[in-house]
Amino acid sequence: MxxxxxxxxxxxxxxxxxxxxxxxxxxxxxxxxxxxxxxxxxxxxxxxxxxxxxxxxxxxxxxxxxxxxxxxFNGIENFKFLLSPSMLPDLSRAVYNTVFLNVLWIVSGTIAAVGLAVVFNEIRRSRLSKLTQSLSILPNFLSWVIIALFLDVFLNTRTGIVTNLLANVGMKLNFYQDPKVWPLVLVILKIWQGAGYGSIIYLATITGIDSQIYEAAEIDGASRWTQITKITLPILMPTVVLLTLFSIGKIFNGDFGMLYAIIGDNSTLYPTTDVIDTYVYRMMRTLNEFGLSTAVGLVQSVVGLFMVMIANWLAKKFAPQSAIF
Structure with missing residues (x-):
């Protein structure tokens, strides 16, 4: 033995x-x-x-x-206070807005990035392709403060270009006093700012596809649209799933830089734009409660970790090659 x-x-x-x-x-x-x-x-x-x-x-x-x-040391008193009737309404609103906006950003951003990558791959002229790629990536390097200033040019109540155009067709809209329109505005901004940069990885995956596959499809009479839907997109799916898993890990993290630069302290827009990060910052600044703010941040991180684990479990079950671990 x-x-x-x-x-x-x-x-x-x-x-x-x-x-x-x-x-x-x-x-x-x-x-x-x-x-x-x-x-x-x-x-x-x-x-x-x-x-x-x-x-x-x-x-x-x-x-x-x-x-x-x-x-x-006070144990879990900070967590109990966060769930008290005085704090729970604002916190629950911030949690809902954070998840809702992130879901919109992940879905719309992924669709836009994949679409751009496919379009860039279809552009046959190298100079035009390089120019369009450079122009699409450029917004990613702009500060949200600068973007907020440009946005004010379009949405300003008195002199805004979009505001005046809507007024000319009989639609009077005060963007900075109407919280309902801001999820759409923030989605458009997020796509404009990040879709070009996000398309880089997808474009790299597409360029790595064997050209003989497309040549064989052309011989069989497949159109360009058929090649995109039957070859390009299916091969892209593992990359889409993997990047989505990474994004889900941040689903409880609001884009503080974006939201505070654009929304600031405009409490009128809080119903649809106040996220966990801005809520924590406001709590630290007004109440000087660092313990409460840290408690919120800890819950935010733990929930994000569990979301990644659940998403990874689903990916392992339905697309094993896309799982992180």
Missing amino acids: QNVATETAKPRIKKEKKKKRGFIADFKRNKALYLMMIPGIIFFIIFCYVPMVGLIMAFENFNIMDGIFGSQ
């Missing part, structure tokens, strides 16, 4: 040694690539992992003078 045990254990030891040797050999072969990873790793350690120490504030009656480790 002992001989059998030792014989079965030997292959395992050899496999482990091979794995270790494989990593060391890979490290020696790709030293430059591993060195290029160091700045990114340092960035995540400093700005993502070190700040996790602050999560302790979610369980404290935090006082700036006492610091994180000197403040009084």
Whole structure:
């Protein structure tokens, strides 16, 4: 029995040694690539992992003078207070708006990015293709503050271009006093700002498709539309699912930079634009309740993690090749 045990254990030891040797050999072969990873790793350690120490504030009656480790521990009192009748309406509204807007952004952004990638791939002239790609990516590098200023040119109550055009056809609309129109406005802005940049990965996937597949389809008499729907889009689906999984992880994270730059402190628009991030910021600024704000952020992160795990489970069940783990 002992001989059998030792014989079965030997292959395992050899496999482990091979794995270790494989990593060391890979490290020696790709030293430059591993060195290029160091700045990114340092960035995540400093700005993502070190700040996790602050999560302790979610369980404290935090006082700036006492610091994180000197403040009084109060257990889950911050979480209980968030669910109290005085706080729950605003918090539930922020949660609903965050999820609703993110779902709109994910769906519309994915459709727009895939559509742009297909269009760019169909443009045969290289110069025109490069020009259109550059123009579509450019908005991604604009600050939301600058975009907010441009938006005011179109939606301003008195001098706005869109406002005056609607007034000429008998539709008087005050954009900054009507919260109902803002989900649509924010979706349009998000598509305009991020669709071009988001199409890069999809375009890379399309260009990696074997050209012989399209040639065989042409010989069989398939039109360009048939090739797109029967070849391009099905091959793109694993990439779409994978990127959607990454997006679902942030479904409880509102785009604070976008919303605060455009909406600011306009409480009239809060019913449809107030998200968890702006709610937390307003709580910290007005109430100086760092513990409550941290508690909201912790719940936000935990729920986001569970959403990724659920989405990954669904992806593994229906599209195993698209699962993250």
